[in-house]
Amino acid sequence: MNTPAPLRKRFALTATVLAVIALSVGGTISMVGLSANASTAPTAAAAGAPVDVAEVVQRQIIDWQSYSGRIEAVDRVEVRPLVGGTLTAVHFKDGALVKKGDVLFTIDPRPYEAEVARAEAQLAGAEARAGYTASDLARGQRLLGDNAIAKRDFEEKQNASREASANVAAARAALRAARLNLEYTRITAPVSGRISRAEVTVGNVVNPGAANAPLTTLVSVAKVYASFDVDEQSFLKYVNPARAAGTTVPVELGLANEDGYSRKGRVGSVDNRLDTASGTIRVRAIFDNADGQLVPGLYARVRLGGGEPHQAVLIDEKALGTDQDKRFVMVADKDNKANYRQVVVGAGHDGLVVIEKGLQPGERIVVNGLQRIRPGDAITPTVVPMQTQAATAAPAAAAGKA
Incomplete structure (x- = not known):
């Protein structure tokens, strides 16, 4: 069937209008998409790497120098017998705390008791002889006054009296020695402290002398020394x-299982010469040890303070980067961009490190995420406090106990 011409023209016009409308809608959608992409592109480009930043802090500090040392006992005694004999008793438990004067060992006292009795008898005989010769001398003096005795006889009586007096003194000395030997059969603690194990057991015969092995050892615990070697420059400076000046040098001590320095002490003594081979001098610091935790021989981390308190710039050590032989930090500027800054690092202080040159108090530096950025990169900073090792160790310790 044939379509009339006016109707065909109407269909063609309608199709053309629909095509134009479709093209217009498609173009509008495309423009909207391009506009949306263009508007989000700057936002994506502006977003930087997420990092933690903290403000550089300034505090009043004392310069500290760190050293390694060993704990030493103030008093260390090797307990040895002063008389020989059979060991009859041990009066302590291995590793126990003892007080000065406590009995540690007993040696069979019977031979020494007999010696005391013999010395007492000898003293009594000497005193009797001295009394007789004294009265005989008095008679001789009266007879000499009457010329009834020869001069020689009188001198013999006088000499016999003097000899008897000397024998009395010798007998008294022998008795004191016998009593002292009897006292030595009870071996007592010369100082208060912690005792080691008994090296000789009951029934063994012991003898005096440094060539023989000690019965046990005893160390004091109320105070201890920490001995360490100080370099020449620190010795001259601090x-x-x-x-x-007669002032006290502050010293702090920490054990191998501690993060900080838990104990405070003072310099007790300094050696009388510098070791030219090592360029150091031996220093001994003294610390209180009321809890008995400082055992002689333990490794000790010691730091020595010196100089007057002064202001210093400090940062977290995690913020430091290494560039060959240089140390650097990344400083966050006001536009949130990372800037490379070389710094001069000083000594550590309470978990932070001193920056001697390169930073000012209040500047923001990257403390976490340093490996994700380069100089000039944009960053997305999260402000955090400048943490110390002591502050971060406390929650960890609490969690460990829980």
Whole structure:
């Protein structure tokens, strides 16, 4: 069937209009998509790597120098017998705390008791002889006054009296020695402290002398020494001026299982010469040890303070990067971009490190995420406090106990 011409023209016009409308809608959608992409592109480009930043802090500190040392006992005694004999008793438990004067060992006292009795008898005989010769001398003096005795006889009586007096003194000395030997059969603690194990058991015969092995050893525990070697520069800068001025040099100590320095002490003594081979001088610091935790021989981390308190710039050690032989930090500027900054690092202080040059108090530096950025990169900072090792160790310790 044939379609009329006017109707065909109407269908063609309608199709053309629909095509134009479709093209317009498609173009509009495309423009909207391009506009949306264009508007989000700057936002994606502006977003930087997420990092933690903290403000550089300034505090008043004392310069500390760190050293390694060993704990030593103030008093260390090798307990040895002063008389020989059979060991009859051990009066302590291995590793126990003892007080000065406590009985540690007993040696069979019977031979020494007999010796005391013999010395007492000899003293009594000497005193009797001395009494007789004294009265005989008095008679001789009266007879000499009457010229009834020869001069020689009188001198013999006088000499016999003097000899008897000397024998009395010798007998008294022998008795004191016998009593002292009897006292030595009870071996007592010369100082208060912690005793080691008994090296000789009951029934063994012991003898005096340094060539023989000691019965046990005893160390004091109320106070201990920490001995360490100080380099020449630190000695001249801190220790020597304090000694000359009569002031106390502060010392702090930490054990191998501790993060910080839990105990405070003072310099007790300094050696009388510098070791030219090592360039160091031996220093001994003294610490209280009321809890008995400082055992002689333990490794000790010691730090020595010196100089007057002064202001210093400090940062977390995690913020430091290494560039060959240089140390650097990334400083966050006001536009949140990372800037490379070389710094000069000083000594550590309470978990932070001193920055001697390169930073000012209040500047923001990257403390976490340093490996994700490069100089000039944009960053997305999260402000956190400048943490110390002591602050971070406390929650960890609490969690470990829980």
